[in-house]
Amino acid sequence: MNSIEAQHLTHRFANGDLALDDVSLRVKEGSIYGFLGPNGAGKTTTLRLLLGLLKKQKGHIQFFGQDFAAKRIEILRQIGSLIESPSIYSHLTATENLLLWQKLYQCPKNRIPEVLRLVGLGDTGHKKTGQFSLGMKQRLAIAVALLHSPQLLILDEPTNGLDPHGMVEMRELLKALNQQQGITLLISSHLLAEIEKLVTDVGIIHRGQLLFEGSLQALHQKQQEASSLVFVVNDPTAALALIQPVFPSVRAESDRILLPSLAQTDIARLNQQFVNQGIDVYGIQTTQSDLESIFMTMTND
Amino acid sequence: MQFIHSFQSEWLKTKRSLAFWLVVVGSFFIPLLMTVGRVIYADNLAKLVPLPNFWEQLLSQSWQFMAILLLPMGVILATSLITQLEFRNNTWKQLHATPQTFSTIFWAKLAVILSMMLGFFVLFNVGMYFSGIVPSALLPTVNLPAAAFPLRLYAETSGFFFVDCLPIVALQYLVSLQFRNFLMPLSVGIGVLLASMIAVEWKYGYTLPYTYCLYNFFKLRGATMPATGHTNIHLWALGYFALVTLASYVLYLLKSEK
Ligand SMILES: Nc1ncnc2c1ncn2[C@@H]1O[C@H](COP(=O)(O)OP(=O)(O)OP(=O)(O)O)[C@@H](O)[C@H]1O
Numbered sequence: 001m002n003s004i005e006a007q008h009l010t011h012r013f014a015n016g017d018l019a020l021d022d023v024s025l026r027v028k029e030g031s032i033y034g035f036l037g038p039n040g041a042g043k044t045t046t047l048r049l050l051l052g053l054l055k056k057q058k059g060h061i062q063f064f065g066q067d068f069a070a071k072r073i074e075i076l077r078q079i080g081s082l083i084e085s086p087s088i089y090s091h092l093t094a095t096e097n098l099l100l101w102q103k104l105y106q107c108p109k110n111r112i113p114e115v116l117r118l119v120g121l122g123d124t125g126h127k128k129t130g131q132f133s134l135g136m137k138q139r140l141a142i143a144v145a146l147l148h149s150p151q152l153l154i155l156d157e158p159t160n161g162l163d164p165h166g167m168v169e170m171r172e173l174l175k176a177l178n179q180q181q182g183i184t185l186l187i188s189s190h191l192l193a194e195i196e197k198l199v200t201d202v203g204i205i206h207r208g209q210l211l212f213e214g215s216l217q218a219l220h221q222k223q224q225e226a227s228s229l230v231f232v233v234n235d236p237t238a239a240l241a242l243i244q245p246v247f248p249s250v251r252a253e254s255d256r257i258l259l260p261s262l263a264q265t266d267i268a269r270l271n272q273q274f275v276n277q278g279i280d281v282y283g284i285q286t287t288q289s290d291l292e293s294i295f296m297t298m299t300n301d
Numbered sequence: 302m303q304f305i306h307s308f309q310s311e312w313l314k315t316k317r318s319l320a321f322w323l324v325v326v327g328s329f330f331i332p333l334l335m336t337v338g339r340v341i342y343a344d345n346l347a348k349l350v351p352l353p354n355f356w357e358q359l360l361s362q363s364w365q366f367m368a369i370l371l372l373p374m375g376v377i378l379a380t381s382l383i384t385q386l387e388f389r390n391n392t393w394k395q396l397h398a399t400p401q402t403f404s405t406i407f408w409a410k411l412a413v414i415l416s417m418m419l420g421f422f423v424l425f426n427v428g429m430y431f432s433g434i435v436p437s438a439l440l441p442t443v444n445l446p447a448a449a450f451p452l453r454l455y456a457e458t459s460g461f462f463f464v465d466c467l468p469i470v471a472l473q474y475l476v477s478l479q480f481r482n483f484l485m486p487l488s489v490g491i492g493v494l495l496a497s498m499i500a501v502e503w504k505y506g507y508t509l510p511y512t513y514c515l516y517n518f519f520k521l522r523g524a525t526m527p528a529t530g531h532t533n534i535h536l537w538a539l540g541y542f543a544l545v546t547l548a549s550y551v552l553y554l555l556k557s558e559k
């Protein structure tokens with residue numbers, strides 16, 4: 001079953017900005033879905049739409065197989081969220097903040113110290129949250145999202161403001177929630193590297209359009225395809241004629257021969273063939289495109 | 302049921318908030334001044350305590366400062382502060398993603414504001430009572446007031462002032478829900494209040510929504526105003542409250558960005 005199924009979401013803000021253009025998302029139950037895109041791509045807008053924080057203009061939204069508009073309250077009971085900046089009442093302590101959400105969700109009170117410990121805020125006592133550091137606020141916001149033991153977490157840049165150690169901790173925590181309690185996660189980020197080790201599925205959004213959606217493996221596959229091999233030679237025409245029968249996709253750009261990536265032994269053999277045919281090889285380059293650069297190429301038009 | 306939980310949650314938010322202190326300090330401020338003044342002018346007080354209308358005088362004096370400026374300003378500030386808490390802390394998005402209807406949120410918040418106001422009236426009456434008793438207790442030469450405390454009169458007076466404040470609550474609530482900037486509800490509040498102060502002498506002054514506290518105070522003083530002879534200002538206040546609250550409710554539900 002899909003935890004989230006959103007179809008054809010289109011959103012235009014009052015000022016005329018088309019923030020989302022026909023975006024469809026599918027988040028499988030039990031998965032960790034990384035929702036990636038650069039600043040201003042439409043991540044937050046999508047998540048706000050999913051939660052009903054923006055009036056839906058076009059499209060359909062389903063959670064757990066149920067229509068959101070029809071079953072809003074039952075659905076929201078199962079969702080924990082953190083959208084953009086932490087939502088924290090700064091004149092109250094961490095415990096008081098959680099207490100007022102506890103009243104609304106009517107979850108057991110002992111969840112409060114539990115989630116505080118979970119996010120590493122076990123000992124803030126009577127300190128007002130207004131005096132918290134950015135990272136501490138972020139942790140508290142995650143505690144709020146976790147408080148009522150939801151089965152789906154929607155987190156908008158959850159590691160925002162955390163130090164490197166905190167980021168690792170947060171990833172571990174999210175992974176543990178997913179693996180031990182089967183919680184589904186939808187996590188947005190503008191850094192692929194940051195969530196690459198965490199996610200099972202990826203959606204890439206840019207300028208309000210979903211460019212890619214699939215498993216992390218599928219993205220790796222794309223990466224494989226995108227990486228390439230370059231020979232710099234003195235006679236590209238001859239080189240091209242020599243290998244075109246074997247590699248139909250080969251191209252020449254001035255003195256450079258461009259091929260899809262090959263195994264090391266194949267590279268050596270190809271080089272030998274060039275030399276045997278009297279073609280001088282000045283250089284061999286392999287461009288390993290990591291996920292980050294795929295992401296960059298996809299989002300760079 | 303959800304409404305009660307929502308009310309409890311909203312009530313927790315007022316803890317230690319600016320609005321909370323405004324209510325506490327605001328309700329004891331004038332009684333405290335009255336107490337200090339009466340202790341300092343002990344001779345004057347000695348002449349007052351035997352009077353049969355001792356408590357009526359105290360009521361009228363205490364409300365004088367309260368009704369004209371402090372109460373309307375306090376209601377403007379407290380309503381706006383409580384509502385704007387959500388904007389200031391960026392918490393609307395979290396609140397609107399909780400499993401409750403938007404209606405519940407709207408009415409629970411309004412109920413908390415009204416409860417705070419009720420709390421203010423109770424505290425103010427307690428304060429007035431003590432400002433009548435405490436100076437005599439402190440000064441060995443002055444007797445306690447001879448007249449009995451007219452609880453009913455005090456309660457009724459407060460009841461009318463409560464009703465007369467309701468339009469202020471409703472309009473401030475409406476504006477505070479719509480605009481992120483705190484200056485909006487503040488300037489609307491001060492603007493309408495000033496207009497109302499200017500309009501009290503006018504024949505149709507009662508059509509302005511923030512005039513009713515002023516009119517009620519003049520009535521308490523026994524003064525007749527050109528506008529109040531033939532109209533029931535309390536009904537006008539209730540009417541305004543109902544109308545503006547309804548408008549506020551609809552506008553809140555229609556908001557496209559929550
Ligand atoms: N309230 C708003 N009114 C008008 N335009 C908006 C509003 N909120 C967002 N936008 C526009 O919608 C587009 C998408 O914004 P959004 O906040 O969804 O981006 P994002 O992917 O979350 O970016 P970031 O990584 O910076 O958080 C942007 O062009 C932005 O200017």
Ligand SMILES: [Mg+2]
Nearest residue numbers: 043044084156
């Ligand atoms: Mg964002």
